[in-house]
Amino acid sequence: MFGLFKKKEQKKHITFDYSSLMVDMHSHVLPGIDDGAQNTQESIFLIKRMMELGIKKIIATPHIMIDYYKNTPETINGALEILKEELVKEKMDIEVQAAAEHYFDETFEARVNEEKLMTMGDNYVLFEFSFINKPPNAIPVIQKLNDLGYKPILAHPERYPYMDLDQFKALHNWGVDFQVNTISLAGYYGKESKRLAEELIDNQLVDFISSDMHHPRHAQALKNALKMPYLEKVMFDYPLKNSLLM
Numbered sequence: 210m211f212g213l214f215k216k217k218e219q220k221k222h223i224t225f226d227y228s229s230l231m232v233d234m235h236s237h238v239l240p241g242i243d244d245g246a247q248n249t250q251e252s253i254f255l256i257k258r259m260m261e262l263g264i265k266k267i268i269a270t271p272h273i274m275i276d277y278y279k280n281t282p283e284t285i286n287g288a289l290e291i292l293k294e295e296l297v298k299e300k301m302d303i304e305v306q307a308a309a310e311h312y313f314d315e316t317f318e319a320r321v322n323e324e325k326l327m328t329m330g331d332n333y334v335l336f337e338f339s340f341i342n343k344p345p346n347a348i349p350v351i352q353k354l355n356d357l358g359y360k361p362i363l364a365h366p367e368r369y370p371y372m373d374l375d376q377f378k379a380l381h382n383w384g385v386d387f388q389v390n391t392i393s394l395a396g397y398y399g400k401e402s403k404r405l406a407e408e409l410i411d412n413q414l415v416d417f418i419s420s421d422m423h424h425p426r427h428a429q430a431l432k433n434a435l436k437m438p439y440l441e442k443v444m445f446d447y448p449l450k451n452s453l454l455m
């Protein structure tokens with residue numbers, strides 16, 4: 210009897226997918242403009258994997274970084290148009306929009322002041338910190354974002370090991386939403402990021418989850434994450450905001 214029950218439980222984990230999440234709002238699937246998909250073939254491969262896992266809409270968020278990826282709304286929208294043509298050719302019925310993952314470097318504050326940000330949904334702005342240390346001007350710039358009517362979203366907080374729970378709570382209280390990478394829950398970035406992601410979930414600090422899809426290994430990890438109990442917890446016991454971006 211117990212054996213039968215166990216088999217049923219295992220089956221349950223294999224059958225749910227990302228359908229109820231609806232929107233994946235952090236990915237690097239636009240062709241040839243950052244460290245994600247390098248051409249339309251790679252874009253199509255990644256998007257097919259996301260569709261197979263139940264994702265209904267993709268918001269592509271290429272890096273905007275002063276040092277490595279000097280993207281602008283023009284380069285990003287240009288790559289989006291190329292991808293959209295390819296999706297039509299491939300008869301793939303999925304909505305893809307573009308925003309950006311803004312790197313919190315010395316140019317970010319200027320971009321905020323000039324209101325030159327690429328937003329998603331109702332004025333949400335996705336940004337990431339350095340993996341080494343917290344930017345010293347984080348709070349004033351976040352306050353500025355709020356004052357200008359933007360809604361800041363911090364990408365993958367679980368990947369900043371220099372931050373502790375109190376600092377996360379303070380940032381969240383300043384009005385910053387948190388987006389955890391789904392694949393962190395499968396241990397893709399190691400034990401520490403997995404633990405931090407779980408701690409953020411336990412403390413009701415997660416607002417969005419998304420793939421941060423760059424390449425096929427991420428697609429495989431996204432599939433593997435479906436087996437994780439914390440994924441089930443965050444998707445079904447939690448008021449995630451992904452569907453607001455539909």
Ligand SMILES: [Fe+2]
Nearest residue numbers: 235236310421
């Ligand atoms: Fe990213």
